[in-house]
Amino acid sequence: xxxxxxxxxxxxxxxxxxxxxxxxxxxxxxxxxxxxxxxxxxxxxxxxxxxxxxxxxxxxxxxxxxxxxxxxxxxxxxxxxxxxxxxxxxxxxxxxxxxxxxxxxxxxxxxxxxxxxxxxxxxxxxxxxxxxxxxxxxxxxxxxxxxxxxxxxxxxxxxxxxxxxxxxxxxxxxxxxxxxxxxxxxxxxxxxxxxxxxxxxxxxxxxxxxxxxxxxxxxxxxxxxxxxxxxxxxxxxxxxxxxxxxxxxxxxxxxxxxxxxxxxxxxxxxxxxxxxxxxxxxxxxxxxxxxxxxxxxxxxxxxxxxxxxxxxxxxxxxxxxxxxxxxxxxxxxxxxxxxxxxxxxxxxxxxxxxxxxxxxxxxxxxxxxxxxxxxxxxxxxxxxxxxxxxxxxxxxxxxxxxxxxxxxx
Numbered sequence: 001x002x003x004x005x006x007x008x009x010x011x012x013x014x015x016x017x018x019x020x021x022x023x024x025x026x027x028x029x030x031x032x033x034x035x036x037x038x039x040x041x042x043x044x045x046x047x048x049x050x051x052x053x054x055x056x057x058x059x060x061x062x063x064x065x066x067x068x069x070x071x072x073x074x075x076x077x078x079x080x081x082x083x084x085x086x087x088x089x090x091x092x093x094x095x096x097x098x099x100x101x102x103x104x105x106x107x108x109x110x111x112x113x114x115x116x117x118x119x120x121x122x123x124x125x126x127x128x129x130x131x132x133x134x135x136x137x138x139x140x141x142x143x144x145x146x147x148x149x150x151x152x153x154x155x156x157x158x159x160x161x162x163x164x165x166x167x168x169x170x171x172x173x174x175x176x177x178x179x180x181x182x183x184x185x186x187x188x189x190x191x192x193x194x195x196x197x198x199x200x201x202x203x204x205x206x207x208x209x210x211x212x213x214x215x216x217x218x219x220x221x222x223x224x225x226x227x228x229x230x231x232x233x234x235x236x237x238x239x240x241x242x243x244x245x246x247x248x249x250x251x252x253x254x255x256x257x258x259x260x261x262x263x264x265x266x267x268x269x270x271x272x273x274x275x276x277x278x279x280x281x282x283x284x285x286x287x288x289x290x291x292x293x294x295x296x297x298x299x300x301x302x303x304x305x306x307x308x309x310x311x312x313x314x315x316x317x318x319x320x321x322x323x324x325x326x327x328x329x330x331x332x333x334x335x336x337x338x339x340x341x342x343x344x345x346x347x348x349x350x351x352x353x354x355x356x357x358x359x360x361x362x363x364x365x366x367x368x369x370x371x372x373x374x375x376x377x378x379x380x381x382x383x384x385x386x387x388x389x390x391x392x393x394x395x396x397x398x399x400x401x402x403x404x405x406x407x408x409x
Contacts, residue, residue, distance in 0.1 A: 022201065027154035038161070041161065056113055080354075083129075087202045092130060137350070146284055151280050159327060220345060240329060299386075299389040
């Protein structure tokens with residue numbers, strides 16, 4: 001290689017680095033106020049005021065969350081295909097105004113359960129390009145080295161939003177009612193457009209030295225790692241959703257004061273933010289199976305503490321360990337695709353794995369509820385989830401060596 005070519009490559013790499021880090025931060029901001037946060041984290045705060053105004057009953061309103069999970073599960077593979085086909089930035093710029101407008105339109109919700117249920121189908125569809133796979137594929141396209149840290153920064157937006165959005169939603173409801181809350185949340189969603197327009201760049205072979213080849217979805221589906229990843233993320237969906245949905249009730253059952261138990265989602269969110277960035281850094285230095293096994297070991301300890309009936313001190317430890325595991329999940333998913341399958345079908349593979357994760361998320365909370373009703377305690381379900389963590393670690397251990405080169409330092 002001539003000196004001129006070397007200089008040119010260094011210039012391309014330097015410019016790609018600048019665009020890449022800018023894109024990672026822009027992705028974090030977009031995910032902070034994306035549908036994976038605004039729809040999921042705000043839902044719980046809206047149940048009581050909706051019930052007070054319309055009298056639908058908590059179970060009927062809560063069904064909207066299940067409809068949301070099923071819709072996300074169904075659209076995830078479609079989104080993965082579109083991201084690979086037309087790129088992430090276009091989808092984000094198209095979806096941000098549509099999603100913001102759909103949230104604002106919810107302020108006009110009439111007294112009709114069918115309309116309410118239809119809304120929870122349309123909301124994730126309007127935000128189609130704003131789910132994590134879009135941002136993570138765009139970010140990953142800029143990095144070979146330091147890929148894990150870049151994805152960790154991008155993914156941290158979900159953790160930041162998990163802490164901020166419930167507080168913002170509660171303040172909006174207290175001051176402006178639930179209709180005003182939807183208006184405010186819609187305004188936050190619209191921020192994704194200017195952030196993406198000015199700061200998020202779509203990678204391409206001409207703009208970066210990253211290799212964009214790899215397996216097609218058909219080829220990837222013939223490999224053992226593909227099915228191990230799907231099985232692992234089915235279990236991770238069950239594990240994570242069980243903690244998120246039942247954490248407060250579980251602590252109350254153990255005798256933890258309500259004022260402390262109600263703060264646990266915030267502690268979980270803070271742990272999630274830390275886990276996203278730390279896990280990303282670790283992935284740049286250690287193999288995926290080692291990083292995830294450590295996180296899952298923490299999950300085992302967490303569920304054993306929950307099974308024992310935690311006091312305040314052990315509840316904080318259990319919540320933090322659970323947050324670290326939940327925070328690691330999507331760093332790991334987005335990171336492992338390039339070394340095991342390449343980048344050609346990144347969106348499709350991520351979309352399918354995310355759909356399987358959502359399936360586990362939709363099923364597990366109900367099963368844990370049934371277990372509590374049958375045994376009068378969360379203990380049996382927590383022990384089963386501890387075993388699930390061990391099984392999940394085994395699945396990652398069997399992934400085997402990376403199939404594509406990874407630039408570790």
